[in-house]
Amino acid sequence: MAPTIKDVAKLAGVAVSTASYALNNVNKVSPATMKKVQEAARELNYLKNGFASDLKRTKTNTIALILSDLSGPFYSELIKGVQEVTMTNGYDLIACSSVGGAQSTAVKFLKEKRVDGAIILAHNITDDIILESAREGFPIVVLDRKIENEFVYQVEVDNIHGGYLATEYLINKGHREIAFVSGPFNSYDNEMRYIGYMDALKEHNITYQSKWKVFGDFTRESGYRATKMLIAQRELPQAIFYANDEMALGGLQAFKENKISVPDDISIIGYDDIQLSEYVTPSLTTIRQPKYEAGALAVHVVFQVLSKEKVEKSFKLSTELIERNSVKY
Amino acid sequence: MAPTIKDVAKLAGVAVSTASYALNNVNKVSPATMKKVQEAARELNYLKNGFASDLKRTKTNTIALILSDLSGPFYSELIKGVQEVTMTNGYDLIACSSVGGAQSTAVKFLKEKRVDGAIILAHNITDDIILESAREGFPIVVLDRKIENEFVYQVEVDNIHGGYLATEYLINKGHREIAFVSGPFNSYDNEMRYIGYMDALKEHNITYQSKWKVFGDFTRESGYRATKMLIAQRELPQAIFYANDEMALGGLQAFKENKISVPDDISIIGYDDIQLSEYVTPSLTTIRQPKYEAGALAVHVVFQVLSKEKVEKSFKLSTELIERNSVKY
DNA sequence: CTGTTAGCGCCTTCAC
């Protein structure tokens, strides 16, 4: 059996409480006993049980970042923001995947008081689950949806404006037949980008044509297929706005295979500004989101709530157009 | 105060044990009480305290994946391998960063019995820490070092052979002056690749020249600087073997800035086969590691140990050359 | 099927 604090105390010839004090550096213990205890601990190879102490303290000092897929091309900048701020505040951070839905690790951590707060960016976690997990003293910040609850906060990037920017840019470059390759219909972000797209069309008196809306699911594969489909129908738009970069990359490949030149024959624009966008040929014009800031802000909100300060329920960050070479000049 | 199982029991008018049984679906409870308890739980918005139950069970059912930097360009394939196998076995997975060294979240999870096993790929975790954390019944698998301990297992890819492959390929393409841009000196993987490089030189009767060894630290920046340095000394080798792809990418940029053409003027080869390698221009010839397999194998070992099966202490996976366009034909 | 009871390992008053 693994040694407990009791064993340490016994070996050191003191009471458990004394051992506990010594091990936690509470200045209440003589240097001599301190040393005795520490030696006993080392000798037994004692490791404390973190749960037991968390249980006692009713506080874990760690926050969870919940991602839809740990291995996905997730936003490394965002994670960096989350990580740095968490560390600065002396808290621990763990990342949990929500693969598996209601049975996932993510849900276990949300619902079982294993962390003091959570940041969610995981479309496969339903609103219901979040609502069930929300409770006093347990701040949840969502980055990918809108949700009404006393204990959940949201930071979102202004995707309507981003969608508008992308579309307007295409229009300003002289394009009028502009397709929209959509993400999955249950994605809030996607929906917002679509609204921005529609707004821009309307603003410029371009009538929306449903044939120019085609569905993907944010994967490269789906962008590839959607583009192939568009190509197969013979009539190509002048430009395509892909709801994210991954799909645009798939599109790029489809065009390459069909010897359709981007941007000479058709212009395309993505969304997200993932790292690859810069390296692909032609480099991808896209919309950048302030990812680091979003992550940092999210944790910041968590800590504000934890320290019982008053916080806005909702934040909106703005986007920026990154001009590269996939749109005809 | 948040409701506990006691509150639920009281409201439902049953004993705590009964409530516990009901909540955990132990078939020992009549449908009627079952329902009463569940309703009470819902009404109070009861959420169980996972720690308390882990404490009681002395088992957490989760394993930790320890990475040097959650936001880094870490091996997404590897994570996928780890994740899938973990899920298949009905365990939970959390990712912890080791940023912060001995104070990091990673160390807290290693040392405080918060997980049932761990997989480590984090150069900034020292061997000492691992040795201190190792104990009976707590399998640790390391992916980035060699370490002697009864309770730690290793799976490594055959980096000596990989380094050999890369170098030999360069030699077979007619190069004899081959530089090695090294990773940090404390990296075991780097060391192995270097040995492979040296072996290949010797095998082909090429005498090693220390001027062709220059240091980086696995970052793109360092590859850039190392390459600039090489360029600055006037005399360029015919080919460069970068100890990882990131550094090779930095090198590519340096050459571009100096109007030195890859592969016409100089050949380069990387190591890792990260996603970008394929998209950069020219695309990067490199060594691929079986990352998914490594991850999957690592967890597999963890579970074998956990179920008290006998397992090899060490595994070695092989590498593969990916031929692209950064080496002169 | 249900209730009583005894800890899991640790922290923390409270007396001494």
Added chain:
DNA sequence: GTGAAGGCGCTAACAG
């Protein structure tokens, strides 16, 4: 400065 004792929230014998 040190020790005894109670309890954090939950589970699992053990009785009934």
